[in-house]
Amino acid sequence: MASQTQTEGTARPDENNGLHGFTGDADHTSKQYYFSLYFIGSFCAIGMGLLAGVAGFGYAAPILGVIDADIGPSPYLTWVAIVYTLCVAVGLTLVGRLTDLFGRRYFFIGGSILGTAGSIVCATAGSINTLIGGTTLIGLGAATQLSFHFVTAELVPMRARFWSVAIIYCFSIPGSGFGPIIAQAFVSHTSVGWRGVYYLLIGINVVALACWTCFYWPPHFSEKNPGTRLSEFVRNFDYVGTLLYTAGLTLFLMGISVGGLGVFPWKSGTTLGPLIAGGVCLIALAGWVMFANPKEPLIPRHIITNGSFVASAIVLGLGAAVYYAFAVVWPQMVAVLYSNGDALRNGWLSSIVGACFIVGQVSGGVFCKMIGKVKYQVLVTMAIGGTLLACMATCTAGTLGRAIGLLSVACVLVGWTESVCLTLLTVSIDNQQEIGTAGGIGASIRSGLATVCQTIYLVVLSTRLTETIPSQVVPAAVAAGLPESSVVDLLTAFTIGTPKAFEAIPGISDTVLAAATAAYKNASSDAYHTVFLTSIAFSGIAVVLALFIRNVDDRMTADIATKLHHGAGLEHEDVANEKAVTESMVE
Structure with missing residues (x-):
């Protein structure tokens, strides 16, 4: 089996603006490799x-109330x-670093x-506690599954990374793009109900x-680190940084989440x-990364001091944060402002955010590569x-068409930003x-x-709702004839949202309910704005x-970071290809 090291077939740093660490290039790789069953x-x-990974929570989220x-x-x-978010956020860095060091196959x-x-x-599951335990396992698995961007990028030439990641995004359509409608379809039209998802x-x-x-047969440990014992990496690994990172991010996001979700x-x-x-x-982790010098750091200093990388990562996070403004508010807008009682219609409307975001991705x-100048693509x-997205603040209960138009175009554009920045992390x-x-x-x-910003949105929304609903709904209902003693029951009924809750309100009438509902929509709309x-x-x-x-x-070159190794025939081909790459660089 051909050895795949950091030096064999590696381009000289000055040839590609500092790029190095390649093990082959597309110009010396036959088409048979790319069309092989293994690739x-x-x-x-x-x-x-x-x-x-995306469906692990995307299917359950819209129907948690039903569950x-x-x-x-x-x-x-x-x-x-909370547990899904924590497992994914913390696990991504660990998966990336550990698989770089020890090989990817068995982690995935x-x-x-x-x-x-x-x-x-x-x-x-027979209880919510069991569901939480199962979701924890799903989240831990998703930390590898959502690491798709670098696994894809390393297998293809640099010039093909953007569109290769785009191909993989297509797989997420049923989980992210149409998650709400699929989940609702199981609940409404199957005998298994929510368990079907x-x-x-x-x-x-x-x-x-x-x-x-x-x-999937990428290089294993001995191929990535020839002549080095596994025990050396285990002994020299950055356990202090790993402890500070895992504990710090877990505790911080847990505090943010339990506060933001009202737990x-x-x-x-x-x-x-x-x-x-x-x-x-x-x-403490920041200080450790900047001043300590472990032999095998969890977070290498030179990566987080790479200005373009850091900018891409933060823009990626802020783009996700902007997206979550849609994801948090739009389903509630559909339920409160645009619902006509048809659960499937509501599911289709709620799916607009995810579907258009994937179109943009x-x-x-x-x-991206065809247009070039990624800085200006992200900027625009x-x-x-x-x-x-800000213009969505002009939408009300009577402007469904405007809301869909603004929402669709904005999600496509933000999805475009996400796709470009995610691939830029590896470029x-x-x-x-x-x-x-x-x-x-x-x-x-x-x-x-994204978690921090989503929490901010939830806090802003809940704070505004506590202001707008009492100030608008109560006067409208009382003016329409609701006894003041029934005000608390009315507000509780809107929280529950069932017909029985409204029927149980003392002194309720069709006139009162119509006036209160109209005021409730306006109050909710003001909060969404x-x-x-x-x-x-x-x-x-x-x-x-x-x-x-x-x-x-x-940087859009033919160089390839990693090649799969499998089968006697392709092993021989890989050896010949890597030898050709090395010889051409020497010349």
Whole structure:
């Protein structure tokens, strides 16, 4: 089997603006390699893994209320979302760095096993606590499955990275783009109900697991590190940095999440304790990264001092934050302002955000290299997308068409930004043998920023609703004839949202209900407007940071960071190809 090291077939740094760490190039690789069962099968593994990762929570999120009604109720329902977010955000950096050092194959196989196990646990759950446990396993598996960007990028030439990642995005359409409608269809039209989404997840994970096992054969430890013992890496690994990172990010995001989702009050020790402890650990981590010199650091200093990489990672996170303004508010707008009682129609409307975002991700990947000058692509798409999002503040209950128009175009543009910046994480670094480390760090930054910004949106929304609903609904209802003694019952009924809740209100009438409902829609609309206006801060910062992203046209080369090794025939071919690459560089 051909050895794949950091030096064999490596371009001289001065030939490609500092780029190095390649093991081959497309000009000396036959087309047979790209059309081999193993290469195509590896892409299927990456794509099905991505689908499993996004659907792991994307299917459950829209129907958590239905699940809670069946196997709850439980005060811990929000932890289903929290544990998934924590596992993914923390796990991405660990997966990237560890697989760079020790090889990727068994980490990704293990991720699919965890995803399968978690789906089985959730499908058979008899309580919310069991569902939380299953979702934890799904989240741990998703940390590998959502690492698709660097696994894809390293297998193809630099010049093909953008559109290759776009191809993989297509696999996520059923999980992210149409997650709400698929989930609602299981609930409304099947006998298995909500458990059906987890049965589907089991199948997706099993297919991904089979593809990883049969087709994905990247370099293993001895090939990546010839002449080096595994015990040396284990002994020299950065355990201090790993502890500070894992504890810091977990505690900080946990504090943010439990406060933002209303699990505990912001002033409570249960919220402030992990928030402060996590912040201290993250500050200590920054000092450790900048001043300590472990032999095998978790977060290499030269990566986080790469200005273009950091700018790309932060813009990626802020782009996700702008997207989450849609993701948080739009389903509520559909339910409150635009619902006509048809659950499937509401599901289709709610799917607009995810579907258009994927259209933007795919379009950005396909056309990015063709257009060139990625700095200006990010600048323009983020500026226009952020502006259109802010314009959503003009939408009311009677402007569904305007809302869909603004929403669709803005999501496409922000999705374009996300696709470009995600791939830039792997293109901006010089040493292409650290592609997983860089991709993992950048993806964790994205998840962390998105969680913080999403929490800000939730806090803004809940605060505004507590102001606008009492100030508008109560006067309208009382003026229409509702007894003042029934005001609390009316507000509670709007929170519950069921016909029985409204029928139980003393003194309710059709006239009162119509006046109160109209006022409730207007009050909710005013609160939604504030969230959209809040997003201007994040999109504005993203536009400024886009100026620090470097154009990478000169990096669109034929060089390949990693090649698969499998089968006697292709082993011989790889040896010949790598020898040809080396000889051509010597000449």
